[in-house]
Amino acid sequence: MTSLMLSLSSKIKRMLTALFGSLLFLDGLFFTVQNKIHLGTLLPLVLGGFLLAYSYFYQQIQAILVQHPSYKILWHLGWGLLIIWVISLLSFFVYLHQQIQQQVDVPELKAIIVLGSGIENGRPSAILAQRLNTAAALAAQQPQANIIVSGGLATREHATEAEIMAAYLQHTFHIPAHRIKLETESTSTELNLSNTQVILHNQHISLKQPIAIVTSDFHTLRAAAIARKQGYQHPIMVSAPTPLLNRYNAWLREYFAFISGWLLNEY
Numbered sequence: 001m002t003s004l005m006l007s008l009s010s011k012i013k014r015m016l017t018a019l020f021g022s023l024l025f026l027d028g029l030f031f032t033v034q035n036k037i038h039l040g041t042l043l044p045l046v047l048g049g050f051l052l053a054y055s056y057f058y059q060q061i062q063a064i065l066v067q068h069p070s071y072k073i074l075w076h077l078g079w080g081l082l083i084i085w086v087i088s089l090l091s092f093f094v095y096l097h098q099q100i101q102q103q104v105d106v107p108e109l110k111a112i113i114v115l116g117s118g119i120e121n122g123r124p125s126a127i128l129a130q131r132l133n134t135a136a137a138l139a140a141q142q143p144q145a146n147i148i149v150s151g152g153l154a155t156r157e158h159a160t161e162a163e164i165m166a167a168y169l170q171h172t173f174h175i176p177a178h179r180i181k182l183e184t185e186s187t188s189t190e191l192n193l194s195n196t197q198v199i200l201h202n203q204h205i206s207l208k209q210p211i212a213i214v215t216s217d218f219h220t221l222r223a224a225a226i227a228r229k230q231g232y233q234h235p236i237m238v239s240a241p242t243p244l245l246n247r248y249n250a251w252l253r254e255y256f257a258f259i260s261g262w263l264l265n266e267y
Contacts, residue, residue: 014055021051031249040253092255100217106236109145110205112138115192115215115223116151116161124168126243127216127250132165134240135214136173145212147175148199150183150192160184189219190266193227212236218247218254225267 028045031037054061065072114135118125124132132149139147147169151161159167162182169175181199186192197207205211211232215223217239227235242250261267 010058014058017051017058018055021048021055024048025052027249036249038253039256040249040251043252044249089252089255092258093251096218096221096251096254099221100239104237104239106138106142106212106238107210109138109142109212109236110209111148111200111203112142112145112212112214112238113148113150113193113196114165115189115213115219116149116165116186117216117219119151119154119157119161119164122157122159122164124164127240127246128161128165129168130240130243131214131216132168132172134238136169136175138212138214138238139173139175139179142212146179146181146203148181148183148196150186150196152185152187152191189215189223190226190230193223193230193232197230207231208233210234210236212238214238214240216240216242216250218242218251222254222258222261222267226261229267 024044025048028041028043028048031041032045061075065075112135114131117128117131119128123129135147139145149162149165149169151165153160157164160182162184166177166180166182169180170177181203183192183195183199186195193213200207200211207230211234213223213227213232213235215237220237220239224235224237
């Protein structure tokens with residue numbers, strides 16, 4: 001009876017591992033094929049591949065562990081570290097979700113900054129389009145505030161991200177060109193906010209005044225921390241929804257970006 005239960009437990013473990021591994025692997029493969037290559041897509045691909053290999057070679061792995069007890073200790077240590085990492089990741093997701101749900105009161109603004117998030121074939125990515133849609137709705141409520149779009153020239157593109165963002169706002173929402181200011185040199189959130197300060201200065205807008213920063217919901221925590229370190233004293237974080245298809249890969253990428261930003265002293 002005991003051996004039967006162990007055999008059944010092993011089969012269930014292998015099935016669940018194979019199922020979870022397949023989901024992760026296909027998720028990473030889907031985005032990698034679309035040339036969306038970053039930690040948020042590569043990690044599911046690699047982790048999914050590992051789980052599939054573990055499921056397929058389960059019996060061989062168990063045999064090796066029985067023959068080499070020292071390997072077994074390292075094997076269990078590796079699984080323990082993986083579980084701890086998954087718990088930290090889920091904790092970050094829960095905290096991020098709680099922050100996203102909070103409502104923000106928007107005062108009268110001096111400017112609306114829209115942070116870049118990628119161009120695809122000369123058009124805003126799905127994530128960036130949501131940021132621009134959110135910024136356009138805010139601009140309609142704040143007619144006194146100019147919009148600053150921020151983003152440099154991406155690989156294989158002929159126009160800067162800021163130029164494509166400005167064109168999208170003009171053509172989709174009929175926002176007049178004179179309301180849109182372009183920052184066309186930056187390639188990161190830190191540079192987005194740093195380079196934008198030149199435009200704010202030229203418009204006689206102080207960093208002490210209310211300035212909206214429009215970005216994706218998952219990105220608001222890190223963007224706010226960077227802004228405050230750079231001297232923005234009243235940043236109003238306005239979150240744009242992340243498309244469901246991209247959501248959890250983006251959150252996973254942000255998990256590592258948040259840690260690396262802390263290590264690099266970006267905030």
